[in-house]
Amino acid sequence: MMATQLSTGLHVDELTAGYVPGMPIISDVSLAMKHGEIVCIIGPNGAGKSTLLKAIAGLLSVDSGTVSLDDRVITGISPDRLSQSGVALVPQLDNIFRTMSVEQNLRLAARRCEEPWRQAVDDMLTLFPVLAERYTSRAGSLSGGQRQFLAIAMALVASPSLLLLDEPSAGLSPKAAQEVLGMLPGIARTRVAILMVEQNVRAALTVSDRAYVLAEGRNQHEGDARALMNDPVLGEIYMGARRVEAHAAKSV
Amino acid sequence: MIGIISYLAFFLTIALILAIAVLGLNLQWGHTGLFNGGIVAFFGAGAYGMVLLGGPDRVDGLGGFSLSYPLALLGGIALSGLLALIVGLATTRLRHDYLAIATFGVAIAMESLMRNATWLTGGATGLRGFERPLEAFVGNAFAYNLLFMFFVLLCVSLVYLFLETLVHSPFGRLLRAVRENERAARSLGKSPAAVRLTAFVIGAMLMGLSGALYATFYAFISPQDLAPILTFQIWAMLIVGGSGNNKGAVVGTLVVWGAWVGSGWLLTAIAPTHLQLYTGSIQYILVGSIIVFSLLWRPRGLLPEKLSTHSYPLPEPGAPNQQTGSAS
Amino acid sequence: MLQSLFDGILVGSILSLGAIGLTLIMHILRFANFSHAELISMGAYFTLTLDAVFTAFSRALASKLPMLSVSISLLLAMLAALLITGIAAAIIDRLVFKRLREQAGPLTMVFASFGIGLIIRNVIGLVYGLKSVHYNNDIAFAIMISSDPLLLVKADQLFILALTLLVMVSLHLFMSRTSVGFALKAISENPVLAQINGINLASMVRLAWLLGGALAAVAGVCYALNNQLSPVMGRDLVLSLFAAAIVGGIGSIYGAALGGLIVGLASSLALLVIPTGYKPAIPFLIILLVLYLRPNGLFGEER
Numbered sequence: 001m002m003a004t005q006l007s008t009g010l011h012v013d014e015l016t017a018g019y020v021p022g023m024p025i026i027s028d029v030s031l032a033m034k035h036g037e038i039v040c041i042i043g044p045n046g047a048g049k050s051t052l053l054k055a056i057a058g059l060l061s062v063d064s065g066t067v068s069l070d071d072r073v074i075t076g077i078s079p080d081r082l083s084q085s086g087v088a089l090v091p092q093l094d095n096i097f098r099t100m101s102v103e104q105n106l107r108l109a110a111r112r113c114e115e116p117w118r119q120a121v122d123d124m125l126t127l128f129p130v131l132a133e134r135y136t137s138r139a140g141s142l143s144g145g146q147r148q149f150l151a152i153a154m155a156l157v158a159s160p161s162l163l164l165l166d167e168p169s170a171g172l173s174p175k176a177a178q179e180v181l182g183m184l185p186g187i188a189r190t191r192v193a194i195l196m197v198e199q200n201v202r203a204a205l206t207v208s209d210r211a212y213v214l215a216e217g218r219n220q221h222e223g224d225a226r227a228l229m230n231d232p233v234l235g236e237i238y239m240g241a242r243r244v245e246a247h248a249a250k251s252v
Numbered sequence: 253m254i255g256i257i258s259y260l261a262f263f264l265t266i267a268l269i270l271a272i273a274v275l276g277l278n279l280q281w282g283h284t285g286l287f288n289g290g291i292v293a294f295f296g297a298g299a300y301g302m303v304l305l306g307g308p309d310r311v312d313g314l315g316g317f318s319l320s321y322p323l324a325l326l327g328g329i330a331l332s333g334l335l336a337l338i339v340g341l342a343t344t345r346l347r348h349d350y351l352a353i354a355t356f357g358v359a360i361a362m363e364s365l366m367r368n369a370t371w372l373t374g375g376a377t378g379l380r381g382f383e384r385p386l387e388a389f390v391g392n393a394f395a396y397n398l399l400f401m402f403f404v405l406l407c408v409s410l411v412y413l414f415l416e417t418l419v420h421s422p423f424g425r426l427l428r429a430v431r432e433n434e435r436a437a438r439s440l441g442k443s444p445a446a447v448r449l450t451a452f453v454i455g456a457m458l459m460g461l462s463g464a465l466y467a468t469f470y471a472f473i474s475p476q477d478l479a480p481i482l483t484f485q486i487w488a489m490l491i492v493g494g495s496g497n498n499k500g501a502v503v504g505t506l507v508v509w510g511a512w513v514g515s516g517w518l519l520t521a522i523a524p525t526h527l528q529l530y531t532g533s534i535q536y537i538l539v540g541s542i543i544v545f546s547l548l549w550r551p552r553g554l555l556p557e558k559l560s561t562h563s564y565p566l567p568e569p570g571a572p573n574q575q576t577g578s579a580s
Numbered sequence: 581m582l583q584s585l586f587d588g589i590l591v592g593s594i595l596s597l598g599a600i601g602l603t604l605i606m607h608i609l610r611f612a613n614f615s616h617a618e619l620i621s622m623g624a625y626f627t628l629t630l631d632a633v634f635t636a637f638s639r640a641l642a643s644k645l646p647m648l649s650v651s652i653s654l655l656l657a658m659l660a661a662l663l664i665t666g667i668a669a670a671i672i673d674r675l676v677f678k679r680l681r682e683q684a685g686p687l688t689m690v691f692a693s694f695g696i697g698l699i700i701r702n703v704i705g706l707v708y709g710l711k712s713v714h715y716n717n718d719i720a721f722a723i724m725i726s727s728d729p730l731l732l733v734k735a736d737q738l739f740i741l742a743l744t745l746l747v748m749v750s751l752h753l754f755m756s757r758t759s760v761g762f763a764l765k766a767i768s769e770n771p772v773l774a775q776i777n778g779i780n781l782a783s784m785v786r787l788a789w790l791l792g793g794a795l796a797a798v799a800g801v802c803y804a805l806n807n808q809l810s811p812v813m814g815r816d817l818v819l820s821l822f823a824a825a826i827v828g829g830i831g832s833i834y835g836a837a838l839g840g841l842i843v844g845l846a847s848s849l850a851l852l853v854i855p856t857g858y859k860p861a862i863p864f865l866i867i868l869l870v871l872y873l874r875p876n877g878l879f880g881e882e883r
Contacts, residue, residue, distance in 0.1 A: 057776055079775040089776045097769050100762070108762045112778030117759075154777060287687045289614070289694065342871040347830070349612035350871060352690050353822045356614070357864030360819055368857035484698055487691065529710065533702040540702070543695030547688055548679060 008070045009034040010056070010162055010193050015065035015075075017055035024063050025051040026217040033210070035161060035191040038184055040204045040225065042197075043214035049197040050092065052214065053164045056195070057089040058082045069162055084112045088155035092166040092197075095151035098140030102131055102150060105139050109154035124153040145176030152180070156187065163187065165196035169203065181207050205229045258394055261401050263513065268404045269465045271505040272411050274489045275498060276458030282495035282557065283419055284451040285431035286344075287352040290359030291459055291483040294332045296366065298460025299467035299477070302328030303379045304372075310379075313371040321385040325464050332460025336453045344448040351452070359483065366475040378474025382467065404465055408502070411458060415498050418454075427451055484539050485512060491546040494553025503555060508542065582729040584848045590737055590806065592844020593744040597799035598817060599824035599836040600751070601792025607768045607831030608788055609681065611689040615672070615697035616796065617814035617821055621704055623658075623665040623797025624804040624813065628708070630657035631715065647735040649720045650805070662797040669793030670786050672696060697815070705811035712810040740802045747798055748837055755833060764788065768831050816860070820847065823863035826870050829877025838879065 011032045018025040026048040033039045041049045054060050056067050058079040067075045074082060083089075097105050106124060110117035125132040128149045134142060139150060148168060155163055165184075169177035177200060184207050188194050198204035205211060205225045213221035213228075223231075273295055280286040288294075304315035306324025319327065339358055343351040366373045373379065390396040418424055430444045430451075467473040485508065493504020515538055519531035546553065602616045634653035635642045641653035676696060680689050722732040755761040766774040767784040775781055803813060824843045828835025847862045854862070870877065 059772065059776070078780070079772075080778050080780045083776050083778040091773065091776070094770050094773060097766050097773065099769055100765065104762055107759060108766050108774075108779075109777045111759050111763065158778070281691075285685075285687060287690050289690075339868075342868055346871065346875050348687055349606075349610075349690050350826075350875075352614075352687070353612055353819075353826070354864075354867060354871065357819055357822075357861075357867055361861035361864045364858045364861040368855060484694065487694070491691075530706055533705045533710070536702040537699050537706075540695045540698035544676060544692050544699065547684075547692045547695070548676065551684060551688070 009037070010195065011066075011068045012052075012056065013066050013068075015052070015055060015067060016063040017051065017060045017065070018063070019051075019060060021061045021063065024217065026055065026214075028065065029214065029217070029219055030065075031195075031212050031219075031222070033193050033195065035193050036188050037210065038188050038194045038196070038208045040196055040198055040201075040208040040211040041214055042201050042204070042211055042228075043220070047214040048217040049214055050166050051217075053089060053166050053195065053197060056162075057087055057164055059089075083158070083160075086159075086161040087164070088158065088160035088162065089164040090151045090155045090166060090168065092170055096139045096142075096147055096154070098138070100139055102135050102137055102139055102142070105150060105154055106131075106157060109157045112158045120157050120159075124157050127156070128153050143176075144172050145179060148172060148176070148180050152183075156192075161192060163192050163194045165194065165198075167197055167199055169198060169200050177203065202229065254394065258397065261397050263509075265397070265401045265404055265469060266466075267506050267509040268401070268408050269462055269469065270486065270489065270509060271408050271502045272465065273459045273462035273486050274493070274501045274505045275408075275411050275415055276455040276462065277486055277490050278455075278495060278498060278501040279415060279418075279427075279451055279458065280455035282490065282497070282501070283424065283431065284427045284448060284455075285348075286448055286452050286455075287349070287355075288452075288455070289352040289354075289356035289483070290362070291355075291486050292478050292480060293355070293359040293362040294336060294456040294459035295463035295466070295482065296362050296473075296478040297332040297335045298328040298457075298463030299473045300328075300366070300373055300379065300463075301331035301460070302464035303382050303467050303473050307379060307382045310374075313374065315372070315379070321468075325461070325468075328464035328467075329457045329460040332463070333453050333457040336456030337449075340449045340452045344452065345445045359480065363475065363478070363480075366478065374474070376475060378472055378476070380472040382471045384468060384471050400469060404469075407461065407465065411461070412498055412502070419498070423447075481536060481539065484536075484543065485509075488539050488542045488546075490553075491543060491551075492553055494555040494557060496557025497553070497555045500553050500555030500557075504553060507554070511542075512539070581852070582726065582731045584852055585845065586731060586733065586737075588845035588848030589841060590740060590844070591848060592841035593741060593748075594799050594802045594806070594840075595817070595820050595824050595844050596837040596840025597744055597747060597795045597802070598821045599828070599840045600833050601788075601795045602821050603825040603828065603830055603832065603836040604764075604768060604788045605792055606825060608771065608785060609677070609686070609689070611677075611686040611693070612822065613677075614690065614693040614818060615700060616693075616792065617818035618697050618700040618704075619665055619669055619793050619796035619814070620800040620803065620817060621809075621811065621814035622668060622700065622800070623661050623793075624800030624809050625704055625708055626661035626664050626797070627654065627657045627801050627804075628713070628715065628809060630660050633657075645739075648739050649716055649718050649736055650739060651716070654715055654801075658798065658801045661801070662794040665797035665800075666790035666793035669789040669796075673785070673789050697818075701811055701815060708809075708811065710811060712808040714808050715804060736805050740806060743798065744802060747795065751795075751833070760787070764791075765833075819860070819863040819867075820844075823866045823870075826867055827878055829879045832877070832879050835877055835879035839877070842878075 009032065013030050014028045015030070016024045016027045029052055031039070041052065043049055051060065055062060058077055062075050066073050069086060074087065097108065100108070106121045107117055110120045113120045130146055131150055131153060134146060139147070142150060152168070168180050172180065181203055184194055196204065205228060208225040211223065211225050211228050212219065273291060277288060277291060280288050302324045305317050305319045305327040306321055307316050308318060309316035335358065339354045343354045367376055387396055390399060419427065426442055426447050430447045466477070470477070489505040489508040490501055492508050493502070494500030512535065515535055516531065519534060520528065523531055598617065598620055602613060605613050605616065631654045634656055641656065642651050644651050676692055677689050680692055720734050720736050722734045725731040725733050755765055763774065763779045764784055764787060766777065767779055767781065771781060803817070820843050824839035825836050827842050828837070828839030843863060843866060846866055847859065850862050851859060
């Protein structure tokens with residue numbers, strides 16, 4: 001089995017989970033990744049991509065299957081304890097505390113660090129200089145890209161071994177999206193496993209090592225990011241969905 | 253013998269009158285999931301409205317239109333409906349517990365109005381001198397009370413049939429869809445707020461009917477009849493009977509009203525004179541406990557709701573990690 | 581007019597303390613807790629009992645603070661009552677609300693909170709009697725600050741204002757300077773995000789009850805000092821508390837504090853034009869007005 005080949009990293013085995021016990025959104029989903037790898041999950045809307053991330057982060061009820069990180073089973077652990085033991089999730093929406101300042105957001109996130117919060121926060125300010133400039137501003141007043149940087153900094157401040165990103169470029173300008181995605185290889189090089197869900201498939205695959213295709217809550221396909229990018233079948237599934245979405249977005 | 257029958261008829265009449273309010277609450281809470289924190293206000297609107305419209309001329313205030321009884325009854329019901337519409341329009345689009353707060357507020361505002369607006373409500377003494385329909389025609393008080401009991405029974409039956417038809421109609425399914433899952437209801441192309449408002453107003457009108465019948469039976473109405481405990485009693489009746497089940501609502505009314513009257517009688521009989529003042533407190537604790545323990549241990553009541561249709565799951569019901577940001 | 585302003589601020593500051601706990605719970609647990617006001621009564625009555633116990637223990641404690649009708653033992657009793665009320669609030673949550681959260685929706689908690697309120701109110705009536713009482717029966721004289729416009733102020737009332745101010749400043753420091761304060765703010769702004777940032781929801785819920793109960797107890801003592809103790813004191817305040825929380829925007833602690841002052845002032849000033857008998861209905865009119873005009877409250881964020 002694949003699980004035995006990779007001793008460390010993230011292993012999801014036949015995970016079935018959803019918002020309500022007994023009513024799964026994702027069924028028997030499996031994936032495996034090593035530290036330092038960037039893996040992207042792609043698939044049409046409603047495929048259960050975000051659900052998978054939330055389930056890994058401990059936010060949903062798991063019906064069956066396991067999630068393990070570095071040979072430790074983490075299914076059933078509460079999200080607050082998971083976040084203290086190396087799992088960091090950046091949700092798509094509402095991923096910063098808008099009424100608090102940048103400083104308060106970072107200090108809050110750094111509560112789960114072992115090292116003193118000041119050191120951890122300073123590291124983040126070095127990594128994201130723009131946050132240092134807006135240190136005392138209300139987080140709600142930041143631009144879209146700055147918010148995303150703050151959200152990622154809050155996830156990274158506790159030096160996680162697994163970073164889960166839900167649509168990191170959603171709602172950003174093309175330039176900001178490029179900046180956010182462009183940072184990921186640098187972060188991964190510090191032995192963080194990055195698992196992300198991304199609408200902007202082409203840009204995401206460019207920075208990813210591998211990708212999984214999810215549809216109707218199940219694994220459909222898995223492969224090398226570059227190979228997938230040129231896969232006509234994937235284009236069919238995904239671009240088709242894109243057109244429908246674009247149409248739906250217009251009619252709203 | 254006639255004394256016992258007479259008392260039984262009296263007991264049943266009141267219980268059946270209250271059953272109509274419980275059925276109204278069942279439409280709101282049981283079928284639609286709307287929490288009404290001021291049942292007494294809608295009950296009172298019906299009672300005062302009916303007496304004002306159908307009562308004799310008043311020298312010292314508004315009212316006394318001496319309308320015929322059916323018109324006065326309808327007027328009282330309409331007044332309750334209007335009150336519900338005003339509150340409902342402000343709250344049915346908002347957080348669900350705002351309706352609870354607003355209805356609780358209505359009851360308090362109503363109490364202030366009853367006690368102070370002498371020109372309208374007669375103040376603390378209430379409105380007296382209402383002539384009960386056909387009373388002079390029947391003559392005998394015992395016969396009249398029996399007749400009235402059957403009239404109330406007829407009303408309960410009609411309300412019951414109406415509600416059973418309603419909840420088994422497509423509209424009834426819509427109510428449950430709104431109760432269980434806002435999104436599912438919206439996907440049926442209906443505005444959940446409009447559905448909630450409709451159910452709330454119909455339920456309040458039934459409470460108005462109940463109040464109007466109550467005032468008819470006693471031939472007068474005063475703030476003493478509309479104590480806040482009435483709201484609690486009606487909740488207890490529904491939750492004991494089984495919310496979502498109309499038969500349960502009627503059974504619950506009889507059980508809880510029996511327990512209320514029985515406990516009152518028992519406490520008065522056994523409590524020493526200097527403690528008589530506290531029998532009310534004990535009864536109130538009883539009602540509060542019935543509500544809390546039923547919710548904890550027997551939330552489906554004596555006669556649980558029978559779901560004929562597929563039940564939609566609540567989105568993450570009370571899950572500790574529920575996203576609470578979505579105000580509806 | 582000046583007197584009405586003063587009375588409004590006084591009552592408003594008491595309402596603020598009660599409304600802060602209410603708004604926290606209402607936001608974090610998503611339910612309107614109609615038994616919150618009973619914590620006010622509990623705090624006031626616990627203080628009454630403890631005051632008697634402390635005074636019996638040592639007569640020296642019964643000596644009054646200068647100018648005030650407040651004794652040292654009353655202050656100590658209040659401090660102890662504040663802790664006990666907070667713990668009682670957490671216990672009620674553990675026994676009832678927590679179980680209902682797990683089994684049913686938020687409205688079932690609203691329903692149960694009415695039942696719990698009714699029980700607490702009447703148990704207090706059974707234990708302490710239905711008549712109103714005072715912490716002490718000395719007549720507190722009012723000092724005339726100004727004769728035209730008339731302004732009468734009692735020393736106790738100044739004490740209440742100082743106490744509420746002290747509590748609110750401490751709360752502000754707690755919320756804005758300590759990391760536990762941030763965590764509480766975070767959980768009330770966005771529970772999911774707070775949890776994935778390592779904050780334990782259950783312990784924050786407990787903290788919110790402790791804090792809400794303690795603040796309600798202080799409010800109860802202040803209210804009893806200004807008026808009297810009665811088993812229905814909580815019920816008489818509950819609608820004003822909701823009005824304060826809604827005016828301030830649910831979930832906003834500073835909003836609730838300001839909302840309390842606004843409701844207190846509005847109720848006091850409204851009595852200049854509305855007959856006294858309608859006083860209980862004023863908070864309802866405020867609620868209706870806010871819900872029609874600004875459903876998110878004056879300071880609440882669009883969510």
